[in-house]
Amino acid sequence: MSEKVVAILGATGVVGRQMSELLEEREYPVKELIPLASSRSAGKTMQFRGEEVAIREATPEAFEGVDVVLGAADDATAKRLLPEAVKRGATCVDNSHAFRLYDDVPLVIPEINAEDVKWHNGIISNPNCATIIGLLPVWPLHQVAGVTRLIVSTYQAASGAGMPGLTELQREMSLVAAGEDVGETAPFAYQLAANLIPQIGGFNEVGYTSEEMKMQNEGRKICHLPNLLVNCTCVRIPVMRSHSESITMEFERPIDPDTAREVLAKAPGIRVVDDPEALRYPMPLEASDQDLIYVGRIRRDLSAPEGVNGLTLFCCGDQIRKGAATNAVQIAELL
Ligand SMILES: NC(=O)c1ccc[n+]([C@@H]2O[C@H](COP(=O)([O-])OP(=O)(O)OC[C@H]3O[C@@H](n4cnc5c(N)ncnc54)[C@H](OP(=O)(O)O)[C@@H]3O)[C@@H](O)[C@H]2O)c1
Structure with missing residues (x-):
């Protein structure tokens, strides 16, 4: 070059x-x-x-x-x-x-x-950072089974709101530890330390936030899947760095958790961390300061109706690095 x-x-x-x-x-x-x-x-x-x-x-x-x-x-x-x-x-x-x-x-x-x-x-x-982190594990599974629908809950770090978000959480954490009032909480609408805020971005007329709609609208464009169905809830949590997501996926064709694990283990940009008995699953602290999306808790969707091929997973990724x-x-x- x-x-x-x-x-x-x-x-x-x-x-x-x-x-x-x-x-x-x-x-x-x-x-x-x-x-x-x-x-x-x-x-x-x-x-x-x-x-x-x-x-x-x-x-x-x-x-x-x-x-x-x-x-x-x-x-x-x-x-x-x-x-x-x-x-x-x-x-x-x-x-x-x-x-x-x-x-x-x-x-x-x-x-x-x-x-x-x-x-x-x-x-x-x-x-969008949560879209990158969520789609990376969905994509290789889509290649095998054809994804049709995603139900996603995100747990997004304070630094997703930039330098002001990062310094505000640090400030609030020391005040909360000292038992003092946090006062003004900008850029957050409420105190984030010892709390969570189920709103990122403004609300639309049907009650979803701008951040939640990105997963659908950007996901459709990136994956060239104009009919992909996405229901997303985005939550700001008191973590400094790395977003986490719980994702339930529906597929056109059957795919079991073992196959999903094998497919993800070979996929670029992914590290499978999935050994519940050894207490091994993705967590934001471990996923920080590196570029792989950690994926685990891979399991069948117990609630999927007869004939629906559903899988659930949990993933974490550094939203400042791979997410941006x-x-x-x-x-x-x-x-
Ligand atoms: N944080 C994340 O995790 C993340 C992830 C994905 C995407 N993004 C997106 O990436 C972008 C940057 O986010 P960030 O989190 O890095 O924000 P940030 O920490 O608040 O930084 C904002 C940057 O923009 C500059 N800036 C502000 N007003 C400006 C102006 N009028 N002219 C030129 N520069 C100006 C600031 O410069 P000064 O220091 O001089 O004010 C600063 O360098 C945003 O669009 C955000 O949505 C962020």
Whole structure:
């Protein structure tokens, strides 16, 4: 691969910082790294390959001469600035929700639909983090048995709400331990320490949140399954890092837990951790700071009606790495 000038839009956030670490770790051929953030961060520095690199304010002109942009900013910033980067000849891999459902923007999990990268027009979207973590184990089972329906409950870490979410949980945990009142809880609507919050995103007219609808809408696009049925409940929990999911799947054809375990053991991006007698199952602490999705608790859906082929599993994955930064760098490698 020839060396590239790489900009990270949102370089000071949890995803942006992880991206710069991954560019080093995966030895992506970076000719020059340009960290971009808001005017609040301009002038500060960050480390890249052992050197201090100046953080610049993200403006349209900042993308002159950039080959690849890794997007790790909010939706509005991505919408405002990434088309400017494309105009100046850059290819963008974006983590925000801004472009994910556009017809001319591929939405890619490399282990599932790497081929879709080929038809990009300058922007490729990285899917929602819970969607990446949930679909990785579903996809290989779908190849064998044909998935038709998913019932998902997510248990999502505080850092899914970015740096403000991470620092807020740390702050609340020390106050709760000291028996003190936590006061203001932004970016969360309620205290998260010693609690959980069954809402991520705003509600639609039928009572589902925007985060819950992503699993269906993005899942259909990524898997090329326009009729996939998904019922999802997303819950924020007081864990620092790594999302967990309970997933019940229905299939067109029979598939038993042993076959599912064998299929998943060979699937890219997955580690099967499934030995209940030895108390081995996926947990967020163990799944953190690495790129595999841990899958376990694989069992038959006892409640599936006669004739319905149902399986249930539990999975965990680091949503900052595979759910965001690693997936984006993998896409950049495909380019
Ligand atoms: N956190 C996750 O687990 C996760 C997972 C998947 C996808 N995502 C998505 O990835 C994106 C980044 O999330 P994050 O969690 O890393 O958020 P974050 O920690 O809050 O970081 C946000 C970044 O955006 C920058 N930014 C804010 N306003 C800006 C502006 N007006 N112009 C330029 N840069 C601006 C911030 O710079 P300053 O420091 O200067 O404010 C910071 O670098 C979001 O779209 C999020 O939905 C996050």
